[in-house]
Amino acid sequence: MRTQNYSRKRQAIYELLLSTDSHPSAEWIYNSLKQRYPDLSLGTVYRNLKLLESNGSVKSVAVVEGCERYDARMSPHSHFVCRGCGRVLDVFFPEELDDFAQRAMINGAKSVESFNLIFYGKCSEC
Amino acid sequence: MRTQNYSRKRQAIYELLLSTDSHPSAEWIYNSLKQRYPDLSLGTVYRNLKLLESNGSVKSVAVVEGCERYDARMSPHSHFVCRGCGRVLDVFFPEELDDFAQRAMINGAKSVESFNLIFYGKCSEC
DNA sequence: TTCGTTGCAAACATTTTGCAGTTTC
DNA sequence: GAAACTGCAAAATGTTTGCAACGAA
Numbered sequence: 001m002r003t004q005n006y007s008r009k010r011q012a013i014y015e016l017l018l019s020t021d022s023h024p025s026a027e028w029i030y031n032s033l034k035q036r037y038p039d040l041s042l043g044t045v046y047r048n049l050k051l052l053e054s055n056g057s058v059k060s061v062a063v064v065e066g067c068e069r070y071d072a073r074m075s076p077h078s079h080f081v082c083r084g085c086g087r088v089l090d091v092f093f094p095e096e097l098d099d100f101a102q103r104a105m106i107n108g109a110k111s112v113e114s115f116n117l118i119f120y121g122k123c124s125e126c
Numbered sequence: 127m128r129t130q131n132y133s134r135k136r137q138a139i140y141e142l143l144l145s146t147d148s149h150p151s152a153e154w155i156y157n158s159l160k161q162r163y164p165d166l167s168l169g170t171v172y173r174n175l176k177l178l179e180s181n182g183s184v185k186s187v188a189v190v191e192g193c194e195r196y197d198a199r200m201s202p203h204s205h206f207v208c209r210g211c212g213r214v215l216d217v218f219f220p221e222e223l224d225d226f227a228q229r230a231m232i233n234g235a236k237s238v239e240s241f242n243l244i245f246y247g248k249c250s251e252c
Numbered sequence: 253t254t255c256g257t258t259g260c261a262a263a264c265a266t267t268t269t270g271c272a273g274t275t276t277c
Numbered sequence: 278g279a280a281a282c283t284g285c286a287a288a289a290t291g292t293t294t295g296c297a298a299c300g301a302a
Binding site for chain 1: 189204206208209213215217218219220222223226227229230231232233234235236237238239240241242243244245246247248249250252
Binding site for chain 2: 290291292293294300301302
């Protein structure tokens with residue numbers, strides 16, 4: 001990871017992600033911060049999301065309708081994606097799943113670093 | 127699903143997907159079939175993949191480096207994506223996972239139709 | 253004859269990038 | 278002052294779509 005300076009906008013993006021559980025897209029973040037930072041640009045949001053991701057500060061949790069969705073909650077959990085409205089909800093799974101993941105037979109894999117579990121269906125408002 | 131005619135190219139796309147376990151992208155399919163069908167167009171591949179998917183004949187199993195990857199093997203299993211080369215491997219999980227999926231606590235979901243489990247890591251050739 | 257299918261190219265939408273100016277340290 | 282960061286706009290990318298011609302039933 002390359003050394004990085006402090007950046008007020010990066011900080012704001014990160015804090016916004018920490019403060020919401022809506023698993024926002026870059027665009028959503030951009031629109032949310034645009035009022036407070038009128039000179040914010042979408043490119044900056046994208047660049048900082050990538051940077052925060054490579055940091056391990058945030059994660060891309062799903063791609064919904066072509067848009068990457070991010071989460072700053074880094075504790076192990078998974079997600080539910082509503083096929084109706086695209087909402088992304090947190091799903092907490094029993095610890096057994098982590099064990100399970102270790103035991104999964106994966107022929108041809110040298111190392112397994114992570115996994116991503118996504119449920120699909122309809123949310124209660126759709 | 128709208129009524130559909132026989133189409134030689136759709137058939138070829140489907141059979142190609144059945145015959146490989148490489149979980150190809152639209153582009154890969156296009157290049158593979160281009161020799162046999164010199165007038166094949168990429169749009170046709172995309173259209174038919176969507177159609178086969180809405181059919182339930184194939185599935186999109188992952189997005190790797192921005193490309194949708196497809197599978198015609200419809201029995202329940204999941205996938206391993208190599209972070210080095212983008213290879214997609216089949217992963218067969220014990221039935222317990224299906225049970226587990228039923229039990230996952232999903233607040234805010236009305237119905238859960240499916241789930242998708244993807245492992246990430248390095249394959250044995252990377 | 254009807255309507256599904258196709259090639260082609262243009263359109264699209266999201267994301268990335270080059271550059272010149274600004275900020276951080 | 279060096280290197281990181283940013284806005285802007287252009288470019289790149291993967292995918293979708295409109296249309297006129299073609300093919301299947």
